[in-house]
Amino acid sequence: MKALGFEAPLWLGKQFSFEATPPIKVWADCLRSGALKLIPGFHQEPATFQDSCNFIRNAGMYKQSRELMSRVAADFREMHPHGNATYCCGNGGGQGLMPEYKQAKIAALKAKAESIRATGAKMIVVACHNCEDGIQETCKAYELDAKVELFSAYLAEAVDLGAV
Numbered sequence: 001m002k003a004l005g006f007e008a009p010l011w012l013g014k015q016f017s018f019e020a021t022p023p024i025k026v027w028a029d030c031l032r033s034g035a036l037k038l039i040p041g042f043h044q045e046p047a048t049f050q051d052s053c054n055f056i057r058n059a060g061m062y063k064q065s066r067e068l069m070s071r072v073a074a075d076f077r078e079m080h081p082h083g084n085a086t087y088c089c090g091n092g093g094g095q096g097l098m099p100e101y102k103q104a105k106i107a108a109l110k111a112k113a114e115s116i117r118a119t120g121a122k123m124i125v126v127a128c129h130n131c132e133d134g135i136q137e138t139c140k141a142y143e144l145d146a147k148v149e150l151f152s153a154y155l156a157e158a159v160d161l162g163a164v
Contacts, residue, residue, distance in 0.1 A: 022055050023152055024127055028064035031071070041074035042158035048077050048121035049151075050135055051086040052128035061127075065151075069125065072158040077119040087112040089126070089134030106141045109134075113142035127151040 030036035049069050055061045062083050069076050079086065090109045116124060116138070124139070124146050126132045136148045 022059040022061055024055050024061040024064050024068070025059070027068055027152070027155055028061075031068065037160035037163035038068075038071050038155065038158045039160045040071055042072045043123065043154065044074050045122040046075040046077055046120055047073040047123040047125055047154075048079050048116065048119045049082075050079075050089060050124060050126040050128075050131045051082055051084075052089065052126065052131045053092055054130075055127045056086070057084055065127065068151075068155060072155060073123075073125075077121050079115045079119055081115070087115055089128075089131040090138060091130040091134035106137070109138045109141060113138050113144060116144055116146065117142070122146050123154075124148045125151050125154045 027036070031038060047069070049065060051057075051062065051065070056065065066076075081087065088108075090105050090112065112135075116135075122145065124135050126135055126148060127150070129150075132148055132150060138144065139146055139148065
């Protein structure tokens, strides 16, 4: 999404004839149009959402992500800070792949861990694969008792197949 939707036009110096659509937008548009039905409150465990740089800061999907989370999570708990002010997952820019920075990265993730812990959430929903890895590493390093799940999988579990 980031490479195709934001960086490639800059690198190539031209706009594409198509739009790179973030998956959060696809889910939200389908829900609003009635093409998709989600079971309200399907997920009962306390859940929070990791605001990724790609989908929240770059693609502006804050409102849509909350619309979807509040539909399927019976107990949605906002992290603080959140939205554009959120703490990084620790894997931005490929940092997660550089072992020489691992100790510094783990130390920097303490603020994120405290933000997650304060929610009491047992499920951390992420929309980005880099965030998935970073948040899992945060949970392990700071012994957080929470699972990490990708946003599309979390939503797919709550699709009302009887309404389709």
